Amino acid sequence: MTPAEKQQRQERFVAAHRDGGLPVTHQRRAVFAAILERSDHPTAEQVYMAVRQDLPQISRMTVHRILGTFVSLGLVAKTCHPGSAARFDPKVHPHHHLVCMDCGAILDLEDPCLDKIPWPKVNSRYFTIQGYQIYFRGRCARCGQEARRSSKINTEHREKSAP
Numbered sequence: 048m049t050p051a052e053k054q055q056r057q058e059r060f061v062a063a064h065r066d067g068g069l070p071v072t073h074q075r076r077a078v079f080a081a082i083l084e085r086s087d088h089p090t091a092e093q094v095y096m097a098v099r100q101d102l103p104q105i106s107r108m109t110v111h112r113i114l115g116t117f118v119s120l121g122l123v124a125k126t127c128h129p130g131s132a133a134r135f136d137p138k139v140h141p142h143h144h145l146v147c148m149d150c151g152a153i154l155d156l157e158d159p160c161l162d163k164i165p166w167p168k169v170n171s172r173y174f175t176i177q178g179y180q181i182y183f184r185g186r187c188a189r190c191g192q193e194a195r196r197s198s199k200i201n202t203e204h205r206e207k208s209a210p
Contacts, residue, residue, distance in 0.1 A: 053083055057079075064120070074098075078114065079117065079122065082137050085097075085137070086137075088134035088144075089134060089135055090133065124136040128184075141178065142155055142180075143155075143157075143158065143181040144183070152189075
């Protein structure tokens with residue numbers, strides 16, 4: 048995120064609090080800054096650990112409540128995929144994700160073609176679609192390298208042990 052984008056996000060942060068009638072506290076500023084510094088879609092626990100370095104007195108519950116407030120204000124997006132803890136994304140515009148099934152890393156995927164997928168027709172009495180995100184599951188580059196390295200080591204070990 049460029050300095051200009053960070054400044055714009057900080058201005059949006061203050062405006063959202065003002066519009067919501069909420070105080071802009073030191074704790075909220077610290078949590079928001081911690082999220083803007085990251086691109087890895089941190090969990091609430093990861094945000095808590097980062098904020099705690101500067102504010103050792105802050106509690107986990109406070110960080111969780113602040114993150115919930117940010118989601119309701121549209122300042123961050125909450126993203127989840129099956130089998131994973133909720134993650135928080137500073138990018139609030141529509142985009143999609145690549146999810147590593149080995150380490151759990153979540154990477155942003157910006158693809159205009161995916162944004163044009165037509166929504167299914169559903170009975171509005173039972174469900175109202177408000178948006179969507181697509182998650183592609185696979186293996187990140189780091190885990191792919193580790194898997195190839197491990198596979199190579201196992202193959203070499205079997206070849207040496209063979210009679």
